[in-house]
Amino acid sequence: MAGLSLALVAGVLAFWLRQDDDAGTPRVLDSPSARQDLAAAALADLQTAVGARDRARLHPDAGELAETAVDNAEKLRVAGFTVRYVDEDAALTATLPDGQWAAAVDTTWRFAGYDPREAHAEVTFVFAREGDHAVLVDVGGGGRRTPLWLATALNVSRTPQALVMAAGDQPVNRFARQARVAVRAVGEVLPPWRQKLVMVVPESDEQLDGVLAADPGEYAEIAAVTTTVDGSLSPSAPVHVFVNPEVFSGLRRNGAQVVTTHELVHVATGAATASNTPLWLLEGFADYVALRDATLPLSVTAGQVLAQVRRDGAPRHLPAGNEFDTHTTHLGASYEAAWLACRLLAQTGSEQDLLRLYDEVSDGAPVGAALQQVYGFGEKELVQRWRRELERLAR
Structure with a gap:
């Protein structure tokens, strides 16, 4: 019996350790x-x-x-x-x-x-x-x-203020030039910021979806997005700019520069984790800085929203969060409307007043209270002035 037991054990061991015919x-x-x-x-x-x-x-x-x-x-x-x-x-x-x-x-x-x-x-x-x-x-x-x-293999460009990485045949030097211009433009408006610019340029929009763990097509209409690397809202998480190469490659030089500068504003102001700031102020301020020195006509920078005003009249409220959804049909008009609101505030007071308002709201102050403190009027008055401005520009 002992010999039989040993034989059985040996047989079991041989079964588990023998070579698998299929896998080898x-x-x-x-x-x-x-x-x-x-x-x-x-x-x-x-x-x-x-x-x-x-x-x-x-x-x-x-x-x-x-x-x-x-x-x-x-x-x-x-x-x-x-x-x-x-x-x-x-x-x-x-x-x-x-x-x-x-x-x-x-x-x-x-x-x-x-x-x-x-x-x-x-x-x-x-x-x-x-x-x-x-x-x-x-x-x-x-x-x-x-x-x-x-x-994937990457081409890399670095300056003291910007790191650019590009996959495949994406033109890393083009993005690096735009990054340098953006750093200079943002530095003229904002005080020194802690987070430097890191631009991530995938080879395709499908690769971008993988980088961001996004649903297919989620960023199909977006040229670039600024977000935390891990997708969290933690203020300690690194924030990078992720480019959609399919959309970005279709932009003219000025348009591509505006996008790059806009996204750097988000990096510099910590906008990726500024969850309390209304999107009209968040996006409008970034466009204000990006378009500050642009010589583009309003037909380019505000053509969509002004066409809406001519057709339907001025909107009755500042663009809200859902109007900045990547799948909305009037996304461009929402960004333009937000930019014109911030431009109006800079013209009503000063650029420093607009920056002060942005900082107050980013730090948690309600928009109405911050407006009252900086400008002496509240949100209702701002909407009325903004609507009048839209109607004037649409004539």
Whole structure:
């Protein structure tokens, strides 16, 4: 009986350790815990290599994507990079080719000299088994945000005030020139700001959706968006400008510059986390700074809202939050209306009065009270003056 028991044990061990005819590798490596061990080792190598900005720290067969991430890290001066395996994403794994699996990975990083603190996001990493180690084959998907620098090769431009990264054939030098002009223009209006400009330019709008974990087409009508890297409203989260290349490439030079400067205003004023500021003031102020020195005619800068006024009369209220939704049919007119309200305030008092109003409201003061304190009239009076201005300009 003892010999039979030993034979049974030996048979069980042989079953689990024998070569799998289909995969050609030990069946034990197919278990989730074994995959986690392999992925954790690959992530540890990646963390070390990125931290040292040295490809030689990677496994000799780490794969092209891991090497690309290290190269990008050197160009971008990535610091504070950590990766921790959280769990396998079974639903996403089921859609992948045999031998690959997806996992949620807790990730932190920052761009030294530009981000005041680390970004923190759960990112999807896709691995494949190669013999006794795991290879990183993809980053992104699963409804999680995708750091562009981990997902594809980048061209990078840096100045003391702006970092620009562009994927594929996107013209990084063009964006860098616009960034320099924007920094100068914003500096003429605003006091020195803490957060520097970081522009992220994906290769396509589909890639932008992945970077922001957005629904397909959510930003189809938007040239650029300023938001926290992790999507939170935490004031400590790094804030970057994310460009929609499909829309941006269709803009003329002046239009592209206005967009870049507008977005830098949001960065400089912390607008990505200023949840209490009404959008007409938030967006109108950014456009006021962006258009401050522009010589474009009103037919370009306010053509849509003035056409609405000629057709339907002046709106009875300042544009509200839902009128800035990316899917609204009159998005351009809402931005123009907000800009004209802020321009009117600067003309009624001064540019410094407008800046003071913006600061008061950003710090939590109600709009009506802040208007009364700075201008001596409330929101109702502002709407009346704004409507009269729209009617005058529409004649």
